[in-house]
Amino acid sequence: MEIRSAAVIGAGVMGSGIAAHIANAGIPVFLLDIVPPEVIEGRGNDRSVVARAAIERMLKTEPAAFTHKRNARLVTPGNIDDDLEKLAGVDWIVEAVVENPAVKSALYSRLDAVRKPGSIVSSNTSTIPLKNLIEGQSARFAEDFMITHFFNPPRYMRLLEVVAGPDTRPDAVAGLSRFADTRLGKGVVACKDRPGFIANRIGTYWIQAAINEAMDLGLTIEEADAVVGRPMGIPKTGVFGLVDLVGLDLMPYVSRSLLKTLPPDDPYRSIHREPELFTRMIAEGYTGRKGKGGFYRMNKSGGARVKEAIDLSTGQYRASEKATLESVGAAKQGLRALVEHPDKGGTYARRVLTGVLGYAASLVPEIADDITAVDQAMRLGYNWKYGPFELIDQLGPDWLADALRAEGKPVPALLERAAGQGFYLTEGGKRRFLTVAGDYADIVRPDGVLLLSDIKLGSKPIKRNGSAALWDIGDGVVCLEFTGKMNALDGDVMALIQTAIGMIGDGENEWKALVVHNEGDNFSVGVNLGLALFAINIAMWPQVEQSVQEGQETYKALKYAPFPVVAAPSGMALGGGCEILLHCDAVQAHVETYMGLVEVGVGVIPGWGGCKEMLTRATLNKKRPGGPMPPIAQVFETISLAKVAKSAEEARDLMFLRPTDGITINRDRLLADAKAKALELAKDYAPPEPVALRLPGPTARAALDLAVDGFRLQGKATPHDVVVSSALAGVLSGGDTDITVEIDEDGLLELERTAFLKLVRSRATIARIEHMLGTGKPLRN
Structure with a gap:
């Protein structure tokens, strides 16, 4: 129906x-x-x-x-x-x-x-x-x-x-x-119709086991969260931070409901506890973020906000301290290095994982027909990077079985079947999983689902370097993948884009379109600020200018390539990550795409064509009010306030997306939708026609500067905000031009580049970049 x-x-x-x-x-x-x-x-x-x-x-x-x-x-x-x-x-x-x-x-x-x-x-x-x-x-x-x-x-x-x-x-x-x-x-x-279904059945056991072991071993909550967090592929909240997020008062409710329906011999019954400390915290309103605080809270001390953590032994709050366990560092070498480390963090990790993974293995096929359902439920329901059976493969099924025996616990039959082989394997470019019968079956995706990770299992990249890769995704379509940390953009990315343009556009092979996509948490957070700051600090100004010009030329070449380019973003697409989307023929965005030109936060303006593209879109928008100033004012407001769309739908309002750009609700279907759009465009493709604009020049800049000065007088703009906004106003107004003269894209790019390079030499801008790298937050100087 x-x-x-x-x-x-x-x-x-x-x-x-x-x-x-x-x-x-x-x-x-x-x-x-x-x-x-x-x-x-x-x-x-x-x-x-x-x-x-x-x-x-x-x-x-x-x-x-x-x-x-x-x-x-x-x-x-x-x-x-x-x-x-x-x-x-x-x-x-x-x-x-x-x-x-x-x-x-x-x-x-x-x-x-x-x-x-x-x-x-x-x-x-x-x-x-x-x-x-x-x-x-x-x-x-x-x-x-x-x-x-x-x-x-x-x-x-x-x-x-x-x-x-x-x-x-x-x-x-x-x-x-x-x-x-x-x-x-x-x-x-x-x-299956079983208590807690899948995710909460395992998740509730995991939370209880992680809390019990932390208290038994005398770990601080910061130490526990540092271990049962990113080292295990679990969100950085860990376990105590997660309970604060969902509400401590929910825990006894869920556990009691489970206990009413769980089988009499279920292992959860033997580990269930309701510590007196937790009961008191709930009674006093310390239920987490929705209450007066929880295991963590923000408190005012000496006029400043201070993060505090509760002491599990005394029940009193103290200043939160960063965990310094050697085992957390060892986890960079793999999960086995974490659980085999001799410090208390390693012991904690071993006890938690042995219990939780053994429990998960014992529940199939009781709660689900196969292990893939369990892994998917924990990845999607608890945001684990790896499901329980993927974690078992990292440790080794034989290692887990031996650990269970050493603790006097039964070894699940399914775990015994995985001995010497594992729950997952790759054969013929396909990922396969161990069934409850003991044989292997292919993981079959639903119709309309295309994952880059699946493609990568059975092929090698067409080209790759340290920050990007090109993949053949079939039917003559190439996928450009960013691969650096946070998918940040640098010279290697620009070089591979130029390679892709030459390779696809030479007409000597079967390639007909390019899709820009990756499966990271974020599409791209923009330029690699660390590299930029290094170049600035040693006064490599020619290299900085070259980087700006290289980005401008690469994105412009992408825009006018002789084949269609479709971007398929998800998560954050900020700064240079947003600018590449603005230069594509089309965007097929996941609904949870958060786009924005946020460069003012680090004291510069968009320098890779973002000002040019936004100004062009606003000027050519047939629905805009008449006259030259409304589109300039609209773009100025969007960029100067570093507005970020909180969804793909909001991105349309801000003109980051066009009315013709598509939105995909299910991320697993994003690449397939983008590929289909690219193939449709390729049928009769012609690059866009260049556009020249008529801009008011100094009169428009004066009006924008006046508005910014008003914000300064109201305390809404800092001194450096005024400097950056004035530079942006100069670019968007067209510099020294006037309304009778056309300014083409190269002219706008030169204005962008000049303003960017002047700002990046400013001490106030350098301070903003350093603060962003150090804290992840903008500096209001």
């Missing part, structure tokens, strides 16, 4: 977030909740105030629930007393009310009486088995019912666990899974 409309019952944090994300897919959705007691008692007249307030709250929350504020118009507030009959026409109803089976059962009976035949009803429960939820419901209801467990926040967390019952229609499961994949951007994982 096709889902054209939806409803969410329950306007709490999860329910409202689910409704917002359904609206992000362009689907109208009802959001219903109870009529509050005070309204029933006559102390108010808005019977839908709970849902209405949730929508208003979502418009203000950070990170934003909506990919664009206009999507809120697709969410209609209501209440379950007056508006339940309005759901008679919707295709999908999501229940997200309190985790009480009796409350859910009563609601299901009411829904079954009004919903249309064949509409899907699903629960967002994270703990209650499906068999319990449908008890006492009609056979028709059971056929249309399933569990769809979203993770918070629904817009950003990619995992959707789907649980079907024995009576659930297969076509309903397939239809909803397809919608969640292609319209909601979810990684859909089929789970």
